[in-house]
Amino acid sequence: MSEQDVMKDVNQVQHMFLLVESSDAVCMLNVAGHPYRLRELVFMMIENGCRVMQSNADEYKTFTYDKETVEVFDYMTSIIKARFIKQ
Numbered sequence: 272m273s274e275q276d277v278m279k280d281v282n283q284v285q286h287m288f289l290l291v292e293s294s295d296a297v298c299m300l301n302v303a304g305h306p307y308r309l310r311e312l313v314f315m316m317i318e319n320g321c322r323v324m325q326s327n328a329d330e331y332k333t334f335t336y337d338k339e340t341v342e343v344f345d346y347m348t349s350i351i352k353a354r355f356i357k358q
Contacts (some may be wrong), residue, residue, distance in 0.1 A: 285309055288326040291316055297356045299326060299334040304349030312349060 287309060289300040302309055316323050336354035343350050 288328060288331045289313070290324045290326045290330070292322040293320060299331050299336070299354045301331055301352040302349060304344075308344070308349045312351075 283305055284303055285306045286303045287300075289302060291298050291300055302312065304312075313323055331354070334354050336356055338355045339353065340355070341350070341352050
């Protein structure tokens with residue numbers, strides 16, 4: 272399936288692990304959703320001054336954190352599981 276076909280398919284789901292650093296927090300995200308929605312989320316984080324780096328499942332599992340949250344968004348459905356470190 273070409274990238275163009277993947278983006279048109281409303282049932283397509285992409286999964287990523289991201290390490291995100293901002294001026295007041297560091298977190299590891301476990302995200303899943305339509306590729307358009309995930310790109311939008313990454314761009315929003317970068318526009319808001321965050322550093323975003325792709326990670327992997329092993330780093331997510333061993334990430335030391337203080338708080339864990341789960342968010343579900345309705346627009347092109349995205350699920351975000353976040354582990355935060357206070358700075």
